[in-house]
Structures are given as structure tokens and as C-alpha cells.
Amino acid sequence: MEEIQRDELIKWGIPEEEIEEEERAKVEIWKYIFGFVEMAVVKCAIELGIADVIATHGRPMTLLELSSALDCDPQNLHRIMRFLVNRAIFKEILIRNDAVPTAYYAQTPISRRLMRTGENSMAAFILLESSPPMLAPWHGLSARVMARGTSAFEAAHGEDIWKYAEANPGHARLIDEAMACDARVAVPAIIDGCSDVFDGVRTLVDVGGGNGTALRMLVKGCPWISKGINFDLPHVASVAEKCEGIEHVGGLEVFGRKCTASRKDFVVHFEDEWCSLDNAIKEIQHGGNNVKEEVFECISPIGVSNSLELSELFIVWWVLHDWADDECIHILKKCRAAIPKDIGKVIIAEAVIGNKEQQKEDNKLKDVGLVLDMVMMAHTTKGKERTLDEWAYVIREAGFSRHTVRSIAAVQSVIEAFPA
Numbered sequence: 336m337e338e339i340q341r342d343e344l345i346k347w348g349i350p351e352e353e354i355e356e357e358e359r360a361k362v363e364i365w366k367y368i369f370g371f372v373e374m375a376v377v378k379c380a381i382e383l384g385i386a387d388v389i390a391t392h393g394r395p396m397t398l399l400e401l402s403s404a405l406d407c408d409p410q411n412l413h414r415i416m417r418f419l420v421n422r423a424i425f426k427e428i429l430i431r432n433d434a435v436p437t438a439y440y441a442q443t444p445i446s447r448r449l450m451r452t453g454e455n456s457m458a459a460f461i462l463l464e465s466s467p468p469m470l471a472p473w474h475g476l477s478a479r480v481m482a483r484g485t486s487a488f489e490a491a492h493g494e495d496i497w498k499y500a501e502a503n504p505g506h507a508r509l510i511d512e513a514m515a516c517d518a519r520v521a522v523p524a525i526i527d528g529c530s531d532v533f534d535g536v537r538t539l540v541d542v543g544g545g546n547g548t549a550l551r552m553l554v555k556g557c558p559w560i561s562k563g564i565n566f567d568l569p570h571v572a573s574v575a576e577k578c579e580g581i582e583h584v585g586g587l588e589v590f591g592r593k594c595t596a597s598r599k600d601f602v603v604h605f606e607d608e609w610c611s612l613d614n615a616i617k618e619i620q621h622g623g624n625n626v627k628e629e630v631f632e633c634i635s636p637i638g639v640s641n642s643l644e645l646s647e648l649f650i651v652w653w654v655l656h657d658w659a660d661d662e663c664i665h666i667l668k669k670c671r672a673a674i675p676k677d678i679g680k681v682i683i684a685e686a687v688i689g690n691k692e693q694q695k696e697d698n699k700l701k702d703v704g705l706v707l708d709m710v711m712m713a714h715t716t717k718g719k720e721r722t723l724d725e726w727a728y729v730i731r732e733a734g735f736s737r738h739t740v741r742s743i744a745a746v747q748s749v750i751e752a753f754p755a
């Protein structure tokens with residue numbers, strides 16, 4: 336703003352902060368007009384493999400070196416790199432060769448996260464969130480807020496995200512890989528920040544554990560854990576990487592859906608004990624009662640129930656935010672039923688939405704919780720991120736007598752829920 340105009344406004348009694356806010360808004364609004372461009376260019380960088388090529392080269396690269404390694408048009412690549420350097424995603428450094436300065440592109444901590452592999456890679460997560468199936472529901476967000484029709488994801492695809500993934504194996508793999516990106520960051524944070532939650536645990540069950548990355552890291556990081564069970568949907572568990580000490584079990588019933596497997600493969604928690612589904616049904620029929628599925632407190636595939644009886648710990652990691660309160664209570668009740676009352680516990684790893692003040696004070700990652708809440712609105716049917724009070728409600732309603740919440744250096748906090 337021209338100084339003269341600014342002076343005029345001040346003379347008219349307009350507060351200086353208001354004038355500055357107005358100035359900022361003129362610039363900031365462009366962020367919202369073209370907000371998607373950053374995501375799109377970063378996705379392009381991942382697809383081209385720019386960070387991977389520089390990493391393989393082992394030192395910074397000139398535009399011509401990079402374009403020939405990528406076999407792409409140097410002029411267009413120059414424009415992409417200019418944008419990425421402007422956003423500090425890559426660095427441009429000038430090196431004098433024979434007194435002539437030549438520009439080289441170099442990596443930054445952010446660009447390393449765009450590599451396809453490596454423990455800090457977030458590439459799959461970016462590719463998932465920028466994929467057409469995940470972007471489509473965002474167009475239905477306002478309709479969801481107006482509570483018209485079904486969820487934004489179902490409005491876009493005709494089914495919920497898990498059924499869509501089951502029918503589209505490529506997308507299912509992308510979801511698993513994206514979740515694994517987060518697990519590679521969050522598991523070390525939980526081990527560093529509060530490894531004591533795993534003290535004395537011999538077996539644990541990861542409910543909705545995806546491709547098992549988190550569980551593999553936990554079992555490796557806490558060698559006293561002798562067995563981990565990854566419980567997920569059948570199409571996820573069946574393709575999860577095999578690993579010693581870890582069993583991948585596919586099932587639907589933990590989340591209250593009907594089982595499609597054969598009856599002989601299941602056991603039920605009936606009158607405080609695990610027994611075969613067939614025997615339980617016989618006993619009920621013997622007593623002259625009709626068999627209804629609701630009589631079973633918990634129904635599980637055989638392999639899981641055997642281990643469930645031994646498992647002191649259930650982890651529900653970045654799962655409950657996908658579900659409504661009543662569904663979370665149902666899932667947590669099933670976990671509670673399967674742990675020993677005296678030494679068992681359930682760990683919930685989820686974002687905790689703070690109030691306005693906490694949001695400002697807390698570490699910057701906590702702001703991601705608010706973004707995730709919008710993601711839940713777009714991608715799940717009734718999922719949401721929860722405040723401390725909302726977590727306390729679902730945990731209490733699921734029958735746990737107490738819980739603790741701890742912050743770690745990750746988007747998620749660690750909530751421990753105790754049955755007694």
C-alpha cells in the first residue's frame with residue numbers, strides 16, 4: 336500500500352492493525368485460490384523421481400544432468416524446479432567451475448521425504464492424498480456439512496473407503512503404504528517418548544494394523560514382545576509382508592460386520608470363556624434358546640482368539656478416528672473383553688484436538704489434528720478427530736475405569752485405557 340494512502344487511512348481513524356490485516360489478506364487470499372498447486376507440483380516431483388535421482392547421483396545436479404537422467408524436457412523441468420526451490424523444497428547452489436558459476440540442485444530435509452524409499456519417505460502418503468479417488472470426495476464436503484445424502488466419500492464412489500479399497504487393490508496398497516509412512520515416524524516417537532507402555536508385554540494385538548509396519552517396528556524395538564498379531568480386513572492381512580513373530584489375521588467381526596468365513600473357523604467369547612462357535616450354538620440350542628449373533632460378546636477367528644487370551648495389550652493405532660462414537664465404543668468393548676482385567680490395557684494412538692489456547696501453545700504437529708479432522712469428514716462416513724473430553728467419553732462408555740494421555744513427538748498422542 337502506498338505510504339500516502341496508509342497515512343490517509345490512519346488519519347481517518349482506521350486502526351493500524353486493521354490496515355495491516357487488510358494488506359496481509361490481499362496476499363494470503365492467493366494461497367486459497369491456488370492452494371492445490373503446491374500439492375500438485377510435489378506430486379509431480381515424486382512421480383518424476385527428482386529426489387530419488389539426486390540421491391542416486393550422490394551429489395547436487397545441474398539442470399541438464401537432471402533432465403537427462405529423468406529423460407524429460409529441460410525447460411519444463413526448470414520451471415518445476417524454480418517453483419520447488421522457491422518453496423525451499425529443493426536448494427539451488429552456485430558452484431564456480433572455471434570461474435563460471437553453475438547452478439546445481441541439491442536435496443533438503445523436505446525433498447528427502449519425497450523419495451520413494453527410506454525411513455523418512457512420505458511419498459506414498461502424498462500420492463494417496465493427491466490421488467483422484469481421495470480428491471473426489473472433497474467436492475462433496477459442503478453437501479456433507481449440510482447433512483444432505485451420504486458421506487462425501489460414498490457420494491463420490493458409491494461405497495465407503497474400505498469397500499472401495501477392497502475392490503481396488505492398487506488403491507488398497509497405496510493406503511497401506513501411506514499408513515506405513517506415518518508408522519515409520521510415529522513408532523520411534525512412541526518408543527522414545529513412552530516405551531514404558533510396553534513394559535512386560537509379551538503379546539500384543541494391533542487392531543487395524545494395516546500392512547503390519549508399526550507392529551514389525553514395535554516387536555523389533557521391544558524385543559521382550561514375543562508375538563504380535565496384526566488384525567485387519569482380509570484383503571489387507573492377506574497381502575501384508577510375512578515377518579517372524581508376527582501373525583497377520585484377516586477378519587471383519589471386530590468392527591461389528593458379519594463374518595463370511597466358515598463357522599468352523601471361529602470361536603466365540605461365551606459365558607466368560609472362549610469356545611468353538613459350533614459348541615456354543617449347541618449349548619444354546621440345548622438350553623432351548625434360539626441362536627442370535629448378539630449373544631456373543633466377541634467372535635474371532637480361531638488363531639486370534641488363542642492369542643487374544645494371552646495378549647495383555649491391544650493397540651488401536653490411527654483407527655478410531657475413522658469411526659463414530661458408538662462404533663468406537665463397540666470396538667473398544669471388544670478389545671476390553673479380550674484382555675486380562677488385572678494386567679491388560681488398550682493403547683489408542685490418535686490425535687487429540689486441543690482448545691484454542693492449547694492449539695497455539697502445543698507443538699506445531701498438533702495443528703495437523705485439525706487438518707485430519709477435515710480429512711475424516713471427507714474420507715470417512717462418520718469419523719472425526721476428538722478432544723480430550725470426547726476421548727474420555729468413548730473410553731468410559733466402553734467400560735474402562737481409567738485412562739492416561741501422553742504427548743509424543745508425532746501427530747498422535749498415546750492414550751492408555753485400563754479395564755480396572
Ligand SMILES: C[S@@+](CC[C@H](N)C(=O)[O-])C[C@H]1O[C@@H](n2cnc3c(N)ncnc32)[C@H](O)[C@@H]1O
Pocket residue numbers: 497514515517518542543544545546549566567568571586587588589590591592651652653654657
Ligand atoms: C487409517 S488405517 C490405520 C492403519 C494402521 N493402524 C496405521 O496407523 O498404520 C485404518 C485401518 O483399519 C482397517 N480396517 C477398516 N475396517 C476394518 C474392519 N472392519 N476390521 C478390521 N480392520 C479394519 C483398514 O484396513 C486400515 O488398515
